[in-house]
Amino acid sequence: MAHRNFRPVSTGREWSEFSGGRDQQYAFRSAAGWGDTAVMLPWTLHTYYDDLEILRRQYPSMCVWVDSIARIAAESSGLVRRFGRRAGHLECYVVDTGMHFGEWLRPGENMVAQMMRNKVRPPAEVATAYFAHSSRLLARAAQQLDHHSDAELAEQARSAYRAAFVQEDGVRIGADRQDDYVRALAFGLLEPVEQPRAAARLAALIEENGGHLATGFLSTPMLLSVCAFLYRRRNRSRVRL
Structure with a gap:
């Protein structure tokens, strides 16, 4: 599958700017977790079947997804970041903009209320965690394929997550x-x-x-x-x- 034709599995083209679809008011341009299937699914298939071909075929689209989230983190800042977050120089790796489903529908949560809450305050902890995870998987895939591995991006994203969301040595996250x-x-x-x-x-x-x-x-x-x-x-x- 050529990466130019890639579509995140659960993000409809009409909702995804990344996928080349129409931009809409409530567009999920970078839905964390769902869109990250671009990286997680090929890596999982490779892990289970020891199949390098799936990584070769999907590696370009894996890069496109991670690069798109890296740009969002670097170029956009949400309200929470503007009013201060404890990530310091790592702020540019915190994903706190865009419309995300987040940890969709925990028991007892209302769909409409959660959608509106996520629009006002994007779930940055969820999105940044997936950015760090997908960056690490991409680096591992690059090593498997003998490509240049951007392990620094993965480490910076992980450090940003820890600086922003991990407190008291893991007692509160x-x-x-x-x-x-x-x-x-x-x-x-x-x-x-x-x-x-x-x-x-x-x-x-x-x-x-x-x-x-x-x-x-x-x-x-x-x-x-x-x-x-x-x-x-x-x-x-x-x-x-």
Whole structure:
């Protein structure tokens, strides 16, 4: 598949400026998580089937996606960034503009209310986490293909996420929701010393919610591996999947 014909799987062409479609008032030009399938799906197929051909075919579109998000982060700043964020010189790697689904429809959330909230205040923690993750996967794909690897971009994006959203050595991440900790653990955005603290906070949030999980569309597929990590590190058999 040539990258010029590439379409993120779940982003309709009429909603995606990246995909060459029409620009609309509520256009999802860079929907984090959904659009990142441009990178995550080829890498997953390669991992499962040890197939370098899928990486060769899709590598150009993987680059296009990551480059487009890097430009958005560098050239656009949202209201939160304008009024100050603790990312310092790494601000240009924080993705806090664009219309995103975010951690779509956690239990109890209203679709319309979430859509409007995401428009007013884009979910920067979610978008920046996926930017860091896709950048890292792209660098790994480049190594597999013996291409030049922009590992520096991946490291800068990871550092920006940590500076902006990780506090108290992993005890508090983002808005202190379950999915904030799931993403950080699943994407390797925490240092080893921070991982058990984040896992403990995730366990506490699950317990505070009556033993129930409260993630949305994006983080739910990552729950099994993260909760298995949590169980191994904390041996908390009370966590129910």
